[in-house]
Amino acid sequence: METPLFTYTLRLADNALVLGHRLSEWCGHGPMLEEDLALANMALDLIGQARNLYTHAGAIEGKGRSEDDLSYLRDCPDWRNILLVERPRGDFAFTILRQFLYAAFMHPYFERLAASKDETLAAIAAKAVKEMAYHVRHTGEWVIRLGDGTEESAARLKEALDDLWPFTGEMFEVDGVEQALIDAGIAVDPAVIRPVWNGTIDHVFGEALLTRPRDGWMQTGGRRGEHSEHLGHLLSDLQFLQRTYPGATW
């Protein structure tokens, strides 16, 4: 049986790796050189966070699984990331807006997780806070540029928002696993993040001339291992060598 702390840590790690992987797909194909480098920067931050979190998850589990065992040798139902991060990279508007929605949540989240009673999580979060602050700033500026840029960029941003919005609800979900950890002062209560996230989103959307959709029906499932069709394809890339040459050292 997975312990709550293991599942919780894995959820954080899987979010970071899957989103980092999606960002890394842009490398060499960005809309301008500066942005190619910025997207790679953010991908590196997320992959770095994932590595620390997987190592910690492995230690919590105590079965000797490494960061690579956890990322390269699990099939879809065992992945715990939210559905938002596994959506295919889309166009630049989609990538930027997704990163903004996620970072605007994770930045205040890590700020609070830095005070976790789990010292390792606290240390990982403290480092990640600075990284996510940059992601919020950088992607927020782009959301404004695209929203208040040309007709085409505004239309693309609006389209991305319609695609992404139903996937934002999962960030705020709390289940039994997490409630116990919140009560113990280990995990962060996403309800506390809600007003901060709202504030960041409303401010940037205001400048981007973007209307916030109604909070209607939301997608759910990723955190319980119920994934979209896209995760399997991502894993078939990610895990290709480890699966083809089992047990090899790289």
Place this chain on the structure above:
Amino acid sequence: MYAQALNVAEKAHADDPELRARFQARVDAEEKIEPNDWMPEGYRRTLVRQISQHAHSEIVGMLPEGNWITRAPSLKRKAALLAKVQDEGGHGLYLYSAAETLGVSREELVEQLLTGKAKYSSIFNYPTPSWADMGMIGWLVDGAAIMNQIPLCRCSYGPYARAMIRICKEESFHQRQGYEIVMTLAKGSPAQKKMAQDSLNRWWWPALMMFGPSDKDSQHSDQNMAWKIKRFSNDDLRQKFIDATVPQGHFLGLTFPDPDLRFNAATGHWEHGPIDWSEFNRVVRGEGPCNRERLKARQKAHDEGVWVREAALAHAEKRAARKAAAKIAAE
């Protein structure tokens, strides 16, 4: 505007023998030439061509390695490869900036790449079908690039020399990282060892060709030597590379795909068999395995980025207009 002014001023003095002599004396004294200094038109043209070709090579070079970022075999390798390819993009950026000091815009240079008017290093027209290619590119391609580029850290043109100092530091890190990937494979399972050997077989000759044609067939060498844009001959640099690299390969138990390769104890150099320059010329002409693919990938990124660049520009203009309006209202 600035670029145009510079061009006109220069053409007026292009043939002034006194200016030329003073310029050459400064180069001979190992002084750095800076953007606002007088320089012969041919010097400027040669530098623009060389620096922009180098910049394009960094950018196109992101593609063959970018091919493995999503499939790297461990998280550590994934992060290192992504950081490496990102470094190459950063090199492209410094080099475009260095070229811009000579009065050409990045847009013009990119246009030249996309229309095929400008060249990039032919090595990137070879494919990367295996993970071992990530090691081989670092070890051999970055390794050869360093041999070519270390002398450029002393290039007479200041902005280029300074860019190269920064770039060379990172390239030598890439080379060590690449060698370490190859070493891990060479010490790994039989399948991994085979992967490494197969990759060496494919990359060795193209890596040797990176130094360019033999000196007896090379065109602009003499003038470039006098201008201190070039300091060593192609063949000398190639020999240096071979001497450094062959023992590293043998140490890993790898075999170089050259039956004539042998150590000459008298000269202390490794002697190699004949290089197939017809292959080199074919790939330069566009008949390599990936020429069309590489350019199309660059063109696609460029085209898909048009609306993003337009939006950024439109937004900047709107902001400036609003700021100006607010200023007028305040007055």
